[in-house]
Amino acid sequence: MPTPIIGITAGRVLSPTQVYEHTLSDKYVTAVRRAGGLPVILPSGLENGQITELLEKLDGVLLTGGGDIDPQLFNGIPHPRVYGIDEPRDIFELELVRQAAQANFPFLGICRGVQVINVALGGSLFTDIGAQMPASERHDWFPNIPRDRISHVVSIQKGSRLARLTSTTQLEVNSLHHQGLDRIPDRLRVVARAADDLVEAVELSDHPFGLGVQWHPEWLAESPGNQAIFSGLVEAARNHK
Template identity: 45%
Template sequence: MRPVIGITTYNGKSPSDLPIVAVQTRYVRAILQAGGLPLLLPNQLAQDEWLEIYPHLGGILLTGGGDIAPEHFSGAHHPKVGEVDEERDSLELALLRFAAEDKKPFLGICRGCQVVNVALGGTLYTHIPDQVQTGIRHDCYPELPRTHLAHPVRIEEGSQISKIFGEPILQVNSLHHQGIKNLAPALKAAGHAPDGMIEAVELPEHPFGFAVQWHPEWLTDQLPTRNLFKAFVEAAAEK
C-alpha cells in the first residue's frame, strides 16, 4: 500500500462566505505524483483526535500559509504580520514536535519551514524587508506567477538534503515575508540565499526531517524538486 501523507490545511471561506478547511491542490498533486496518498488534516482536530490518526500516517507535509502568531517565538508584533490562526498554530506546532521526537518523516514548506523552526525553539523575522538589510526581495511577488524564480539557494555541501537535490545551487521562487532569525538548536542550516537568509533546514539523526522556505510544489518541472517529494514519500513508506 502506498504511504499516507498527512497534509496540513488552512481555515478559509468559500465563495458563498461559508467556513471551509482547504489546501492548495499543488501540494496534493505533488504527493500523488511522488506515489503517496494525501490525507488532509483539519485544524479543528483536538490532540486526542489527531493522535488517533497519527499512527496511520507515513509522513507529514506542513504547508505554506499565513503568519505564525509572534507569541509562539517571543517575537515583536509588526504591522505587516497578517491575520494569525491560533487553531492552526496549535495543531501544527504540536504535531511537528511529536513527529520530530517520534522520527516520523516530515517536510515543511514556507510557513511549514517556520513552524519547524519555532516548534523546536527557534525565532523568526516578522517582516524581513524592515528587519534585514538585503538586496534580495524576500516577498510574495503578487505581480508575478508563483513559478517565478526569484533567487538562487546554495545547498550546504555534505548536508543530508544535498544528497536528495543532487545539485549545489537551486533556483527558487519566493512567496514569503518572514523567515528564520535564530535557528532552533536541534536544527542544521542546509541551504542559504546569497544574502545569508536560511532557506533550508534539516533535523540530524532523523530519517527525513527537512524544511524549505520556498514553494517546491510550484516547481515540480525541476528534477531536484521531484527528487525531494519522491524521497519524502519513499521515507514515509519505510516508517
C-alpha cells in the same frame, strides 16, 4: 507494498457566508501523487491525543504554506505586515511537529511549514524580512508575480540530505514569503541559504526525515531537483511503514 499515506495540512478561510472552510492548493496534492504517495487532507483543531492517533494511521506529513504564525508564540516583534493569523492552525501544526520529531516520524515543511518547524522546536522568526534585514534581497514576490517565477538561487550544504535529494548544491527557487527563520534551535541544522545569508532550508538532526524549505517546490515540480524533495518524503514514509 501499500502506498504511503501522506497527511497534508490545510489552511482555513472565512467564506462569504462567514463559515470557516479548510482549503489546500492542488499543487501539493499533485506533487505528492507524482512522488508515489497517497495524499489526505488534515484539518486544524485536533487535540493532542487525536494528533497522536493520527500519526499512527499516517506514514508522512507535509506542512504547507499559508498565513503568518502568531508572533506571540516566538516572542516576535510586531509588524503591520503580519497577516492571516489562525490560532487553531498554529496550535495544531506546532504540536504535530513536536510529536513527529519525538516519534521519528517523516515530515516536510514548506514556506510557513519550515517556519512552524523552527518555532515548534524552540526557534524564532523575522516577522518582516524587509524591516529587520534591510540589506536583504527581495523575498516577497507575491501575490502579483507568477508563483513559478524563479527568484534566486539557494546554496545547499554539500553532504546534507537536501543535497543528496536534489543532486545539487545550487538550486533555482521561487520566493513567496515576507518572514524568515531567525534564531535556529539546537535540534535543527541549517542546510541552505540565499545569497543574502537568509536561511532557506533546515534539517532535523538524528531523525529519519525532518526537512523544511522556505521556497515552494510544489510550484516548481517540473524541476527534477524540486520534485525530488517530495520523492524523498514519500520514500521516507514508505520506509517508516
